[in-house]
Amino acid sequence: MRIDIITLLPELLESPLNYSIVKRAKDKGLAEINIVNLRNFTTDRHKTVDDYAFGGGAGMVMMIEPVYRAIEKLKNERDYDEIIYTSPDGEIFNQKMANCLSLKQNLIILAGHYKGIDHRIREHLITKEISTGDYVLSGGEIPAAVITDAIVRLIPGVLSDEQSALTDSFQDNLLAPPVYTRPADFMGWKTPEILLSGHAAEIDRWRHEQSIERTKRLRPGLYNAE
Numbered sequence: 001m002r003i004d005i006i007t008l009l010p011e012l013l014e015s016p017l018n019y020s021i022v023k024r025a026k027d028k029g030l031a032e033i034n035i036v037n038l039r040n041f042t043t044d045r046h047k048t049v050d051d052y053a054f055g056g057g058a059g060m061v062m063m064i065e066p067v068y069r070a071i072e073k074l075k076n077e078r079d080y081d082e083i084i085y086t087s088p089d090g091e092i093f094n095q096k097m098a099n100c101l102s103l104k105q106n107l108i109i110l111a112g113h114y115k116g117i118d119h120r121i122r123e124h125l126i127t128k129e130i131s132t133g134d135y136v137l138s139g140g141e142i143p144a145a146v147i148t149d150a151i152v153r154l155i156p157g158v159l160s161d162e163q164s165a166l167t168d169s170f171q172d173n174l175l176a177p178p179v180y181t182r183p184a185d186f187m188g189w190k191t192p193e194i195l196l197s198g199h200a201a202e203i204d205r206w207r208h209e210q211s212i213e214r215t216k217r218l219r220p221g222l223y224n225a226e
Helices: 020-027 064-077 095-101 119-124 141-152 200-218 220-224
Strands: 002-007 032-037 050-052 060-062 082-092 106-111 128-131
Touching: 002 064, 002 141, 020 032, 020 141, 064 106, 064 119, 082 141, 095 141, 106 141, 128 141, 200 220
Parallel strands: 002 032, 002 106, 082 106, 082 128
Antiparallel strands: 050 060
């Protein structure tokens, strides 16, 4: 898989995309992540990427020309399954979407900034708009990193135990069950006996019951959406 992230702040993406699971995927050759500096597609000496909005109002807008040039350059090099724009008013990102995107080969993620991008880019070039939640951040780099991490870890071969991803929260519209490790008794705080029993079927049943209980209690909307 290849993910090209178009950004005004490439430095902001260096740390989250160069450690842990994402780094492992890159080192194994299972994922290629390319950071594209939008300012390289400007034509003036100040490398201007924003301007005032037509009609007035507070805030600046990402200009159409640099964004268009960046996307067109990438599109001339390969075919893309999706061209994603990170925006507060996009579709809320979730595990189901991550699962779907992990099956793609080539993705572009455009990290939004300011009051957004010239709407003509959204109308003519963007194929999917994604929000990571109902809040506003200073830019789209952190959401781009979140989306990338969630996708890349699902690529076969990235995780040491591929079954691990299948038991994560949200895979079945359920939260994950509680987990415990040694020591089984810490200061009188005891691990549930069922987990020490060795009865695999009973443990699986307990875990499923716990997932249902926790989802109903902590995320009832998620459970009712099932």
